[in-house]
Amino acid sequence: MQIDIISVFPEYFDVTGLSLLGKAQEKGLVTIKAHNLRDWTHDVHHSVDSTPVGGGAGMVMKPEVWAECLDDLLGLDPANLTMPSDGEATAQPDAEADAGQSNRNTVEAGQEHVNPSVEDGPVLIFPNPSAPLFTQADATALSHADRLVFGCGRYEGYDARIPTYYRSQGIDVREYSIGDYVLNGGEVAVSVMLEAITRLLPGFMGNPESIVQESYTGDEPLLEYRQYTRPTTWRGLGVPEILTSGDHGKVDRFRRDEAIRRTSRIRPDLVARMDCSSLDKQDRRL
Numbered sequence: 080m081q082i083d084i085i086s087v088f089p090e091y092f093d094v095t096g097l098s099l100l101g102k103a104q105e106k107g108l109v110t111i112k113a114h115n116l117r118d119w120t121h122d123v124h125h126s127v128d129s130t131p132v133g134g135g136a137g138m139v140m141k142p143e144v145w146a147e148c149l150d151d152l153l154g155l156d157p158a159n160l161t162m163p164s165d166g167e168a169t170a171q172p173d174a175e176a177d178a179g180q181s182n183r184n185t186v187e188a189g190q191e192h193v194n195p196s197v198e199d200g201p202v203l204i205f206p207n208p209s210a211p212l213f214t215q216a217d218a219t220a221l222s223h224a225d226r227l228v229f230g231c232g233r234y235e236g237y238d239a240r241i242p243t244y245y246r247s248q249g250i251d252v253r254e255y256s257i258g259d260y261v262l263n264g265g266e267v268a269v270s271v272m273l274e275a276i277t278r279l280l281p282g283f284m285g286n287p288e289s290i291v292q293e294s295y296t297g298d299e300p301l302l303e304y305r306q307y308t309r310p311t312t313w314r315g316l317g318v319p320e321i322l323t324s325g326d327h328g329k330v331d332r333f334r335r336d337e338a339i340r341r342t343s344r345i346r347p348d349l350v351a352r353m354d355c356s357s358l359d360k361q362d363r364r365l
């Protein structure tokens with residue numbers, strides 16, 4: 080997998096050389112390159128932003144600079160491209176009405192995950208606090224892409240025509256929020272998505288089983304049961320006795336019960352999304 084990241088602070092991504100992600104790069108599983116957006120500016124101030132049309136606080140990232148950078152990285156020649164209209168400005172559709180990202184899953188209660196799978200070709204990803212939530216299903220789908228290009232917005236965000244334009248050119252463009260809180264820019268959100276995606280690459284994990292057993296994966300988005308290690312008594316605190324019984328059937332049942340109870344209590348939204356046909360008779364008594 081080839082990953083490009085565009086940012087005005089590419090140094091943010093120096094840490095991708097560390098730890099498991101650093102090893103994955105040494106092994107050749109993934110190549111990560113962070114680019115400085117300002118390298119595609121032509122003015123002396125290397126400016127990447129401007130005031131919002133319609134007024135308001137903050138600055139918005141300019142489409143021309145982004146387009147120079149993205150055309151370059153995606154190998155698109157603007158001279159050969161079909162324009163969205165015959166030179167006349169078209170009104171911008173609302174994000175939901177925008178052609179792309181129609182195959183993505185929603186996280187509404189009771190609604191099934193739609194497969195957010197990727198086709199051949201690069202996927203262009205913009206972190207955006209006003210976009211749908213990034214989920215494990217998205218991470219899984221994106222781990223099958225051979226090229227990801229992340230664009231980090233700063234300030235009040237980026238011009239809304241950037242994703243619209245690249246969708247109109249046939250690029251798979253996705254916008255994601257990583258949670259209901261505000262960050263200063265897309266860099267941290269990209270770090271989060273990058274880690275969630277790359278750890279799923281075949282050969283990334285020493286023990287692939289550790290991926291299979293985790294929360295949010297599979298048809299059952301259950302939180303994990305709590306884990307303990309030795310000593311079994313520590314500062315007056317014990318561990319559940321069943322776990323020391325050596326009876327694997329009982330241990331599995333105990334862990335599953337705990338996962339279901341904890342998920343109901345802590346994340347009822349996940350239970351509402353669950354395919355209840357996967358629950359067995361023992362689960363239903365809970």
Ligand code: 6GU
Pocket residue numbers: 205206207208255256257258259260261262263264265268
């Ligand atoms: Cl993707 N960006 C920013 N700036 N803030 C966020 C976010 C993204 N997701 C949650 N908060």
